[in-house]
Amino acid sequence: xxxxxxxxxxxxxDDSDQTGADGSLNNTMVEEGSTLMxxxxxxxxxxxxxxxxxxxxxxxxxxxxxxxxxxxDAVAEGxxxxxxxxxxxxxxxxxxxxxxIVTYPYIVVPPLPEKRAEFVWHKLSADNxxxxxxxxxxxxxxxxxxxxxxHPVLSNDKILYYxxxxxxxxxxxxxxxxxxxxxxxxxxxxxxxxxxxNPDKCFMEMKHYSDELQSHTSQLLRARAMLxxxxxxxxxxxxxxxxxxxxxxxxxxxxxxxxxxxHHMDAYAASIDDILEEEEHYADQxxxxxxxxxxxxxxxxxxELTQFExxxxxxxLISKKQQREELATGIVRTFSLKGxxxxxxxxxxxxxxxxxxxxxxxxxxxxxxxxxxxxIERAEHVEKxxxxxxxxxxxxxxxxxxxxxxxxxxxxxxxxxxxxVWSNAKECFLKM
Amino acid sequence: xxxxxxxxxxxxxxxxxxxxxxPLSAAEEPLSPGPDVTVSxxxxxxxxxxxxxxxxxxxxxxxSVLFNRLxxxxxxxxxxRDPYADTETHxxxxxxxxxxxxxxxxxxxxxxxxxxxxxxxxxxxxxYSVRRRYQDFDWLRTKLEDSQPTHLIPPLPEKFVMKGVxxxxxxxxxxxxxxxxxxFLKRIADHPVLSFNPHLNAFLSAKDLNKRQGLALLTKVxxxxxxxxxxxxxxVRPPEFCALGEYxxxxxxxxxxxxxxxxxxxxxxxxxxxxxxxxxxxxASWAGSEEELQRPLEGMAGxxxxxxxxxxxxxxxxxxxxxxxxxxxxxxxESMKNVLRKRDQSQAEYEGRxxxxxxxxxxxxxxxxxxxxxxxxxxxxxNADLKADWERWQSNKRQDxxxxxxxxxxxxxxxxxxxxxxxxxxxxxxQDKQTEDKTSCKSLWEIQQ
Numbered sequence: 006x007x008x009x010x011x012x013x014x015x016x017x018x019d020d021s022d023q024t025g026a027d028g029s030l031n032n033t034m035v036e037e038g039s040t041l042m043x044x045x046x047x048x049x050x051x052x053x054x055x056x057x058x059x060x061x062x063x064x065x066x067x068x069x070x071x072x073x074x075x076x077x078d079a080v081a082e083g084x085x086x087x088x089x090x091x092x093x094x095x096x097x098x099x100x101x102x103x104x105x106i107v108t109y110p111y112i113v114v115p116p117l118p119e120k121r122a123e124f125v126w127h128k129l130s131a132d133n134x135x136x137x138x139x140x141x142x143x144x145x146x147x148x149x150x151x152x153x154x155x156h157p158v159l160s161n162d163k164i165l166y167y168x169x170x171x172x173x174x175x176x177x178x179x180x181x182x183x184x185x186x187x188x189x190x191x192x193x194x195x196x197x198x199x200x201x202x203n204p205d206k207c208f209m210e211m212k213h214y215s216d217e218l219q220s221h222t223s224q225l226l227r228a229r230a231m232l233x234x235x236x237x238x239x240x241x242x243x244x245x246x247x248x249x250x251x252x253x254x255x256x257x258x259x260x261x262x263x264x265x266x267x268h269h270m271d272a273y274a275a276s277i278d279d280i281l282e283e284e285e286h287y288a289d290q291x292x293x294x295x296x297x298x299x300x301x302x303x304x305x306x307x308x309e310l311t312q313f314e315x316x317x318x319x320x321x322l323i324s325k326k327q328q329r330e331e332l333a334t335g336i337v338r339t340f341s342l343k344g345x346x347x348x349x350x351x352x353x354x355x356x357x358x359x360x361x362x363x364x365x366x367x368x369x370x371x372x373x374x375x376x377x378x379x380x381i382e383r384a385e386h387v388e389k390x391x392x393x394x395x396x397x398x399x400x401x402x403x404x405x406x407x408x409x410x411x412x413x414x415x416x417x418x419x420x421x422x423x424x425x426v427w428s429n430a431k432e433c434f435l436k437m
Numbered sequence: 438x439x440x441x442x443x444x445x446x447x448x449x450x451x452x453x454x455x456x457x458x459x460p461l462s463a464a465e466e467p468l469s470p471g472p473d474v475t476v477s478x479x480x481x482x483x484x485x486x487x488x489x490x491x492x493x494x495x496x497x498x499x500x501s502v503l504f505n506r507l508x509x510x511x512x513x514x515x516x517x518r519d520p521y522a523d524t525e526t527h528x529x530x531x532x533x534x535x536x537x538x539x540x541x542x543x544x545x546x547x548x549x550x551x552x553x554x555x556x557x558x559x560x561x562x563x564x565y566s567v568r569r570r571y572q573d574f575d576w577l578r579t580k581l582e583d584s585q586p587t588h589l590i591p592p593l594p595e596k597f598v599m600k601g602v603x604x605x606x607x608x609x610x611x612x613x614x615x616x617x618x619x620x621f622l623k624r625i626a627d628h629p630v631l632s633f634n635p636h637l638n639a640f641l642s643a644k645d646l647n648k649r650q651g652l653a654l655l656t657k658v659x660x661x662x663x664x665x666x667x668x669x670x671x672x673v674r675p676p677e678f679c680a681l682g683e684y685x686x687x688x689x690x691x692x693x694x695x696x697x698x699x700x701x702x703x704x705x706x707x708x709x710x711x712x713x714x715x716x717x718x719x720x721a722s723w724a725g726s727e728e729e730l731q732r733p734l735e736g737m738a739g740x741x742x743x744x745x746x747x748x749x750x751x752x753x754x755x756x757x758x759x760x761x762x763x764x765x766x767x768x769x770x771e772s773m774k775n776v777l778r779k780r781d782q783s784q785a786e787y788e789g790r791x792x793x794x795x796x797x798x799x800x801x802x803x804x805x806x807x808x809x810x811x812x813x814x815x816x817x818x819x820n821a822d823l824k825a826d827w828e829r830w831q832s833n834k835r836q837d838x839x840x841x842x843x844x845x846x847x848x849x850x851x852x853x854x855x856x857x858x859x860x861x862x863x864x865x866x867x868q869d870k871q872t873e874d875k876t877s878c879k880s881l882w883e884i885q886q
Binding site: 217229406414427437 | 695709722734738838839
C-alpha cells in the first residue's frame with residue numbers, strides 16, 4: 006500500500022508543472038507515495054493517423070498516440086535527456102483499463118476520455134477524426150495516465166509499467182495474466198444486485214450517490230450543449246451593429262462612427278470561437294466525473310457481489326448442516342423428498358446412511374472453508390474499497406471546485422471582453 | 438438656389454409680410470420665428486389665425502420660407518442662422534402620458550393625456566391639458582399631410598394590430614404606443630412650420646375635436662390633389678432629389694435588415710434565457726446530493742440566476758427602446774417617398790405646362806400665362822420645403838441613432854458588468870473554503886507533530 010510521506014508529497018508538488026496542456030492535471034496528482042509518478046515523467050505528446058489491417062484483415066484508419074516517458078531524477082537535475090517513447094492506440098488504453106478494473110475491483114479506476122464525441126451541439130464535431138476531438142482525446146488520455154500513475158495502489162502495477170515502456174509484447178503480457186477469466190460475468194453481477202439481502206449501508210449510499218453524480222453531470226453537460234448552441238447563434242447571427250459597416254456606406258455624417266463600431270463588433274464575433282473552445286475544457290472535466298461515477302458504481306456493485314456470494318455460501322452451509330442434523334437424529338424438520346420416500350419405502354440401510362453422512366461432513370468442511378474465504382474476501386474488499394472511496398471523494402471535491410473556479414474565471418474574462426468591445430463601440434457612436 | 442420670385446416680393450425685410458401678395462396664399466400665413474424676421478405685422482395676422490377654423494385651401498406655408506431664404510441670400514451677415522438650425526426658440530412643449538382605458542357600450546379604447554405648455558401668442562392659454570385617443574392623432578396627421586403636402590410629416594405608430602395576436606390593452610403595447618405618439622407630437626412641435634398649423638393648435642387645445650369639418654375638407658382636398666396630378670410625367674429629377682430618392686431606397690433596405698435581425702436577436706435571447714435558467718437549476722439540484730460541494734454549487738446556481746436577470750433587463754431594453762425607433766424610421770420612409778412623389782408631380786406639371794405655353798407662344802405670341810408661373814412657384818416652394826425638411830430629418834436621424842446606439846452600448850456594458858460582479862463574488866466564495874481547508878490541514882499536521 007502507499008507509504009505515508011509528507012515530504013515526498015511536497016517534493017512531488019513540482020511534478021505538476023510539467024504535466025500536460027490542461028490544468029486539470031494539477032489537481033490531486035500528487036499523492037503520498039505515488040511511486041511511479043515520482044520516478045517518471047509521463048506525457049502523451051502527439052497523435053497520428055495510421056492505416057493498417059485490423060483483426061479481421063480489413064483496412065482501417067485509426068489514430069495512435071505517442072507516449073513519452075522520462076526518468077524523474079533527470080528532470081529534477083535539470084538534465085534534459087531524450088524521452089523514451091512508444092505509440093499506443095485507444096483500444097490498447099481500453100485494454101489496460103479493463104485489466105485494472107478486474108485486477109483491482111476495490112479501486113475507483115480513473116476513466117478514459119469518451120470513445121465517441123457526445124453532448125455535441127454542432128453536428129460537425131461528432132466526427133472521431135476531427136482534429137479538435139483528437140486533440141481533446143490526447144489530453145484526456147494523458148490525464149488518464151497521470152491519474153493512474155499517481156494512484157497509491159494502481160501505480161505499482163507491473164502491467165501499467167510495461168504499458169508505458171514496452172511497445173511490443175505488452176498485449177501478450179496482459180493476456181497472460183488471465184484477467185479475462187477473473188472478470189465477473191455481467192449476469193452474475195446483476196443477479197447479485199437484485200438478490201443480495203444485507204449489503205453494507207454505506208456502500209448502498211455510495212451507489213445511490215454515484216447515480217446522482219452521473220445524472221447531474223449528464224444533465225449539466227446537456228444543458229451546456231444547448232446553451233452553447235444558443236450562444237453561438239446569438240453572437241454570430243450578426244448583432245445589428247455588425248451591419249453597421251454596411252449601413253455606414255450610405256451615411257454621410259454617421260458613416261465613420263458606424264464603420265469603426267462595426268469593426269469592433271466583427272473582431273468580437275471572430276473571437277467567439279476561441280472563447281467557446283475554452284469552455285470545452287470545462288465540459289471535459291465534467292465528463293471525466295460523469296465517467297468516474299460509473300467506476301464508483303462498479304466498486305459498489307463488486308461489494309454487492311462479494312456480499313451476495315458470502316450470503317449464498319452461508320446459506321448453503323446452513324442447509325447442509327441441517328441435512329446432517331436430520332440424518333443424524335432421524336428427525337425430519339423440513340419436508341424433503343428423501344424423507345417422503347423413507348416414509349413410503351422404508352428407511353435406508355445404516356451403511357448407506359453412514360456414507361451419506363460422511364459425504365455431508367466433507368461438504369460441510371468445504372462449505373466452511375468457502376464461507377471463511379468469502380468472509381475474508383468481502384471484508385478485504387470493504388476495507389480497501391472504503392479507503393479508495395474516501396480518496397476519490399476528496400479528489401472529486403478538490404477537482405470540481407477548481408473546475409468551477411476556472412469556469413468562473415473564464416466567464417469573467419468573457420465579460421471583460423464584452424465590456425471592452427461595447428465601450429469601444431460607444432466611443433465610436435459618440436463621434437457620430 | 439434660384440428662386441424666380443414673383444415681382445411683388447421684396448428682397449429684404451422692409452415690407453411686412455402681410456403686404457406681400459403671394460400668388461398662392463389664400464389665407465394669411467402664420468409667421469415662422471426666424472431670427473431676422475420683423476414681426477411688426479404679426480399682430481395683424483392674429484385675425485387671420487385659426488384656432489379651430491379650417492383652412493380653405495391647402496397652401497404651403499412657403500411664403501415665410503421664401504422670405505427667409507431671400508433674406509439669407511441677400512444678407513451676407515455671417516451671424517444669420519438658418520431658421521431650420523437646431524437652436525430654435527423652443528416655446529411649445531407637448532407631452533403625451535397617462536393612458537386610461539375607457540369602456541363604453543359600443544367599444545373599449547384608450548385615451549392619453551396631451552399636455553401643452555407654450556408662450557406662443559397663437560394660443561389663447563399658456564397651458565392645456567386634453568385627452569385624445571389614437572383616432573384623434575390619426576386625424577391630426579391626415580390634416581397635416583393634406584394642409585402641408587410639401588413637408589415631411591412624422592409617422593404614427595401602426596394603426597392596425599391583429600386582434601388575438603397582440604393584446605391592444607396590454608401594458609407593454611400601450612406603453613410602446615404612447616411613447617411613439619409622444620415622439621410624433623414632439624417632432625411636430627419642434628418643426629418650424631408644422632408647429633404653427635392650425636390643426637395642431639386645435640388638437641392641442643380644443644375640448645372636443647370637431648372632426649366633421651375635417652371630413653368636408655377631406656373631400657375638397659381630394660379634388661384639388663387630383664387637379665394637381667393631371668397626368669404629367671416627370672422627365673428628370675434634379676440631382677439632389679435623385680440622391681434623396683436613392684438614399685431612401687437603400688436606407689429602407691438597411692433598416693428592414695436591421696429590424697429583422699433585431700427581432701431575431703430578441704427571439705434568440707429569450708431562448709437563451711430559458712436554457713440559462715434550466716442550466717442554473719441543474720446546479721441547484723446537484724448541490725442537494727453533495728456535501729463539500731454544496732455551497733459552491735449553490736453559488737453557481739445563484740450566479741447563473743443573476744446573469745439571467747441581467748439578460749432579461751437588457752432584452753427588455755432592446756424591445757422597448759431599440760425596436761420602436763427602427764419602426765418609426767421605417768414608417769417615416771413611406772411618407773417621405775410620398776412627398777417626394779408629389780414633388781415630382783409638381784415639377785412635372787410645371788414643366789408640362791411650361792412646354793405647352795412656350796409652344797403656344799411660339800405659334801401665336803400668347804404670353805406665358807400666370808398659371809405657369811404659379812406652377813413654378815409651387816414647385817420651387819415644394820423643393821425648398823422638402824430640402825429643408827430633409828436636412829432637418831437627417832439631423833434628427835443622426836441624433837436619434839446616436840442616442841439609440843450609445844444607449845444600447847450602455848445597456849450592454851451594464852449587462853456585462855453585472856455578470857462580471859456576480860462571477861467575481863462567486864470566486865471569493867469558492868476560494869474561501871480552500872483557504873479554510875489549508876489552515877485546518879496545517880493545524881492537524883501540527884497536532885500530529
